[in-house]
């Protein structure tokens with residue numbers, strides 16, 4: 001907000017596409033080279049054909065509105081398919097229900113709304129009773145957002161040395177007004193999956209809702225497990241898990257905006273839905289917070305999932321895992337650097353006991369790699385997708401040089417993270 005901006009006047013209009021597209025390209029000339037793997041987040045690339053199919057399906061349904069499922073039964077059937085795929089992937093029991101939303105934050109809001117109302121119904125309390133949410137320190141700020149909007153207190157538990165939440169610390173924060181516990185699969189900052197099985201036992205013991213935030217990795221993590229990685233299970237197979245959020249537009253490799261949220265039972269799903277019947281147009285119901293939704297997002301997800309399928313996701317998991325291992329080995333081979341956690345999926349986070357990581361990040365930025373940082377512990381962070389494979393050698397070489405420059409004392413300074421802490 002530093003330099004005051006002169007307000008752009010409402011345009012006269014009439015500019016042809018050639019002119020507009022040229023100006024848009026000019027405006028975006030300094031955007032990050034996401035396709036070239038220079039940004040640590042925001043873009044999820046699997047391979048060319050999947051990318052093109054997502055784009056074509058999205059554009060084919062560019063004008064449709066997924067709010068109007070009576071008007072667009074084709075889109076509705078695709079949406080139901082996508083949700084069925086998720087129910088199967090996450091071991092959901094009979095009677096479970098999924099909702100197609102426009103993003104992780106919305107999925108989380110819907111789950112928290114449902115958890116709040118379920119708690120109020122069970123504890124027989126109303127709006128006068130302040131409720132709290134017991135979460136790992138690493139949960140995504142989308143929970144803070146939902147808590148702020150619904151007047152819920154956030155209670156944050158610390159981590160174990162492996163950077164998964166300390167379940168005993170969570171236990172100590174629970175009281176009669178705890179409406180839900182949360183675990184991440186994986187958490188954004190360190191890329192590890194919280195001990196969901198233990199959290200499930202705790203939730204059952206305390207009679208509390210457990211939400212699993214699998215927004216970033218949910219649609220991919222089960223395939224890591226299937227190809228034999230040590231990626232732990234996190235889904236409805238654990239009886240205390242009552243809801244799961246999982247974004248299609250992250251490691252589901254589907255076009256934005258697309259996310260899903262699943263409820264163990266239909267009654268909970270009903271609690272997240274919104275109904276109104278007092279305006280002149282009659283009964284109104286959405287399962288989402290938003291009204292209008294892009295039809296392209298639904299069609300894009302259906303097409304991408306059907307193109308990829310089990311075989312596509314397994315082979316992508318193999319390629320991603322191989323790449324992550326190579327990044328981790330390369331980072332560990334640089335004297336002074338260490339991993340802050342052993343990645344369960346594709347998020348890496350590393351730092352140093354001796355080096356100023358802000359200065360390292362600044363060097364990396366000067367070499368064309370935008371930084372994502374963690375604050376505690378101080379470190380660099382990246383969500384690796386396949387666009388990061390062709391630049392791996394260059395990244396690691398740049399990192400080695402950056403570390404050497406910082407060690408030699410010739411490089412200092414601080415940078416702002418493009419995402420997260422610092």
Ligand SMILES: *Cc1c(COP(=O)(O)O)cnc(C)c1O
Pocket residue numbers: 102103104105106140142184186187188213214215216247259
């Ligand atoms: C991205 C993310 C979210 C929020 O999702 P949006 O689609 O950005 O709203 C929630 N939780 C985790 C772990 C995430 O990585």
